Amino acid sequence: MTHVLVVDDSEVDRQLAGKLLERNGRFHVEFASNGLEAIEHLDERIPLAIVTDLLMPEMDGLDLVAQVYRRFPNIPVVHQ
Numbered sequence: 001m002t003h004v005l006v007v008d009d010s011e012v013d014r015q016l017a018g019k020l021l022e023r024n025g026r027f028h029v030e031f032a033s034n035g036l037e038a039i040e041h042l043d044e045r046i047p048l049a050i051v052t053d054l055l056m057p058e059m060d061g062l063d064l065v066a067q068v069y070r071r072f073p074n075i076p077v078v079h080q
Contacts, residue, residue: 003028003047003048005029007032007056009055030045034058038052039067046072048075051079053079
């Protein structure tokens with residue numbers, strides 16, 4: 001099964017996005033609460049895509065997008 005990584009510091013928003021993505025059964029969703037957690041996740045598993053918030057503590061979404069494009073240019077990133 002293919003997984004999508006949802007990155008957001010808001011638990012409510014992470015769960016909402018996750019439920020929407022899992023609704024049709026095509027995606028397994030994994031979560032990170034900030035950009036640093038997302039990078040750690042990417043070091044272990046590569047997702048099909050990343051959905052990220054832009055305003056987060058530790059490492060914001062713009063820094064995450066820049067690092068993903070530099071290190072993993074084939075992973076699409078959707079930011080909200």
